[in-house]
Amino acid sequence: MTLLADLEAFVTEHRRHGTLTATTGKLTANGYRLEVACPCGMTFERWIMPAEGATDLATLARLN
Numbered sequence: 001m002t003l004l005a006d007l008e009a010f011v012t013e014h015r016r017h018g019t020l021t022a023t024t025g026k027l028t029a030n031g032y033r034l035e036v037a038c039p040c041g042m043t044f045e046r047w048i049m050p051a052e053g054a055t056d057l058a059t060l061a062r063l064n
Contacts, residue, residue, distance in 0.1 A: 010042075022037075032047075033047050
């Protein structure tokens, strides 16, 4: 699955638990870490490479 598909699946499953909180690590040459925390205690964590983030962002922009 892609980053966008994985994230969408997590949000769809957990948004009923309350507000999800996203944080990112510092951008490095190798990308950055994304974490989305749910009030139920589950977290979505992914290391995102710059090219992967750009591709998924472009896909999301086309959907809107």
